[in-house]
Amino acid sequence: SAVISQKPSRDICQRGTSLTIQCQVDSQVTMMFWYRQQPGQSLTLIATANQGSEATYESGFVIDKFPISRPNLTFSTLTVSNLSPEDSSIYLCSVESGRNTEAFFGQGTRLTVV
Amino acid sequence: AQSVAQPEDQVNVAEGNPLTVKCTYSVSGNPYLFWYVQYPNRGLQFLLKYITGDNLVKGSYGFEAEFNKSQTSFHLKKPSALVSDSALYFCAVKAGNMLTFGGGTRLMVKP
Numbered sequence: 001s002a003v004i005s006q007k008p009s010r011d012i013c014q015r016g017t018s019l020t021i022q023c024q025v026d027s028q029v030t031m032m033f034w035y036r037q038q039p040g041q042s043l044t045l046i047a048t049a050n051q052g053s054e055a056t057y058e059s060g061f062v063i064d065k066f067p068i069s070r071p072n073l074t075f076s077t078l079t080v081s082n083l084s085p086e087d088s089s090i091y092l093c094s095v096e097s098g099r100n101t102e103a104f105f106g107q108g109t110r111l112t113v114v
Numbered sequence: 115a116q117s118v119a120q121p122e123d124q125v126n127v128a129e130g131n132p133l134t135v136k137c138t139y140s141v142s143g144n145p146y147l148f149w150y151v152q153y154p155n156r157g158l159q160f161l162l163k164y165i166t167g168d169n170l171v172k173g174s175y176g177f178e179a180e181f182n183k184s185q186t187s188f189h190l191k192k193p194s195a196l197v198s199d200s201a202l203y204f205c206a207v208k209a210g211n212m213l214t215f216g217g218g219t220r221l222m223v224k225p
Binding site for chain 1: 215216218
């Protein structure tokens with residue numbers, strides 16, 4: 001299993017500002033994943049972050065809005081830029097230790113944009 | 115493209131009664147199936163998975179799930195529900211590197 005520390009756990013931000021979310025894993029992992037969970041909804045994959053390469057974004061998500069860093073095999077950040085109320089969601093990071101193994105999740109970051 | 119359907123937004127059950135949370139899936143090739151639980155203000159916790167082998171999979175907290183290939187289903191079950199099982203449950207299917215989640219089912223267990 002993997003233990004994931006995600007910060008901050010929640011934040012309230014002003015429109016037009018940005019929030020950077022950190023995800024720290026207790027072991028080295030090849031891929032890290034960032035998800036968005038809008039209020040009352042399921043999880044949607046934002047992007048996959050590989051160490052040493054550009055993140056791969058899913059349809060509807062762009063790097064300018066959701067820049068991701070992956071400086072090493074245990075850490076990643078997701079920035080949500082130019083915030084609007086529609087960005088109010090829970091953001092979760094996730095890792096998998098192997099191809100057919102289960103995913104492990106951070107506790108999530110609850111973002112409220114006012 | 116793969117997809118997951120959880121037909122019930124909410125399931126209500128009395129404590130001590132058996133519970134079932136339904137999940138059907140669509141995927142090309144062999145399915146890798148998962149159940150996760152989310153408690154309020156928490157991330158997702160892994161419950162169980164089906165990769166291959168026995169169709170009945172046992173997981174954490176007394177939960178089990180039955181893989182049915184002909185019905186493309188992977189329903190979550192527990193013989194005797196607890197009030198503490200009340201949470202949001204997600205079924206997920208994996209194809210390649212992508213994990214796709216169902217819409218979630220809120221389980222309410224009444225004392």
